Amino acid sequence: MATIKDVAKLAGVGIATVSRVINNSGYVKTETREKIEKAVKDLSFKPNEIARNMTLQKNDIVAFILPNSTHLFFGELLYSVEEELFKYGYKVMLCNSSEKIEKELVYLNMLRNKIVDAVILLTNNDVESYLDKSLPIISFDRRFTNVPFVASDNYGGGVLAANYLISKGCKKFMFIGDDAQGIHSHVMTEVSKRRVGFIETLEQHGFHDIINIEYPLGDYVVTKEMIKDLVKDYRDVDGIFTVSDAVAHSIVQIYEEMGKNVPNNVKVIGYDGGRSFLNFGKKITSINQDTNAIAIKIRQMIVNYRMQIPNVSQIVPVTISKGDTA
Amino acid sequence: MATIKDVAKLAGVGIATVSRVINNSGYVKTETREKIEKAVKDLSFKPNEIARNMTLQKNDIVAFILPNSTHLFFGELLYSVEEELFKYGYKVMLCNSSEKIEKELVYLNMLRNKIVDAVILLTNNDVESYLDKSLPIISFDRRFTNVPFVASDNYGGGVLAANYLISKGCKKFMFIGDDAQGIHSHVMTEVSKRRVGFIETLEQHGFHDIINIEYPLGDYVVTKEMIKDLVKDYRDVDGIFTVSDAVAHSIVQIYEEMGKNVPNNVKVIGYDGGRSFLNFGKKITSINQDTNAIAIKIRQMIVNYRMQIPNVSQIVPVTISKGDTA
DNA sequence: TTGTAAGCGTTATCAC
């Protein structure tokens, strides 16, 4: 592989001049420039980015730590983030943590090793004490002290869902989510506010005895059977809000198998936007998270870190997207 | 950030000795080692990987170029590859090409810039002429000259599906896939062999007039409406093989809406393994691609490249996984 | 307008 030296030699100039040409910096006589450009072409020279990054002390790589990129919403978010960061010259390194803290720590350490310039952290683990707050970390849907975060308006999502179901005349409500978002969890994630916003709004409207289902968190994989078992005794609910579209989809089936019609007898609202389930039977009515807007906020924060501009945490609004289930 | 020099100074030794300690290479007196280890800890020194990579001329990063990580099978493959490569110390850089050749080329160029050590290429684009065959490229499900590839046994998958449907007594067959895998496509991908294997096997058994549906390729997003329109006149088929589980899922719904019972009146076989659709109504009978096995082959090839061991292309066997649709 | 040389933080070769 040709280096900048080879180019300089072939063009009969110094390496500094070559550097000026390939970076388009400083003055270079047109004639010299042409000689150098020819040499670059002849040798098919490509600057070694590792060497460049070494002097520049950066590398434009961002690690995205998430539980599992095959989870539908996380996958969409990953997609949006990669696309957005690409526009700004960043590349995304993927870390599927499978919720394992050890793997998360490996990627977090890459910040110290300079393997990545920043990390986007999406986790339910208790990594607070491992975070070096002086490094560029962005948390999604989770608060850590002195770490800027981006979150959807989860509380607002719960409010939206409650108001919508109330407006449709529902009387008996249920929330379904995993226990990491539950009222018994020691880690209070932003996601847990979906439940809180939902329940508080209902109570403000005089509805009580809201059924709160918590299933164990495990790799974000929920089987229909598990949920069925948890809800089978609640035949009288008529307004259900779930933590994700995937769960909503299962619930719709479960209640239809129980002889209920959705949305006539039971209304179901999911979370994430219903996009991923467009072709799978009923379109889920859902609280829509705008992954593109989130990606933009994240990108802005990464750029801010680089420019030494202080970051302030961001809440991204959600909307309700009407489907066939509520 | 502390450097190796700071550590050396604090420990009162030379930087070479520090390097020996942190890399566990060469002899170091226990006493010296301890002094250095203390200094490392006191300064919380982390070796700068960029600098290390600079001298070592590598960086353990692999780019994975694929159309869209939110596509269910690609997402699963991405997950498996990331997990497998992680075990071997590699990190995965994600490129969602959205089938755009320009973006693919950007990532392909990273090989020349040394930003990545290898690239895994999954594309339907005509990038043959852009590939530098002297660089570590691994193609998935696609042949390029002088580029090793890993592919599922797509032909075998078609054969399996045909034989299975025949054994179940089907008489009138249909294949559905996008036109990139079609008989009119200029690019012959490995995936197209699903169709070929299916049709050839049926013909060998004396079945002819196999209905071949080709829908336009577009970002791997297929709407149920589009497919419905293409198949609505074929009410008499009783054995359908589709290019993916997603399409199979739509087909099941379409035929049930047409008043057919699946699998009693029509049997449907999908492709990819049926995993992603477990909870969404009927479990799809499917040709299963083993993403873990594929990931292992890919990882082996990447390691081989590093060790200068020549790579030979690999076909990974598929199996049929029985569900509720055939 | 251009070239020399220092520096980025490592690893590895060689003397000592």
Place this chain on the structure above:
DNA sequence: GTGATAACGCTTACAA
């Protein structure tokens, strides 16, 4: 056992 020192390939003062 250990420590200078020369790479690695680039950018950027600074001098010319």
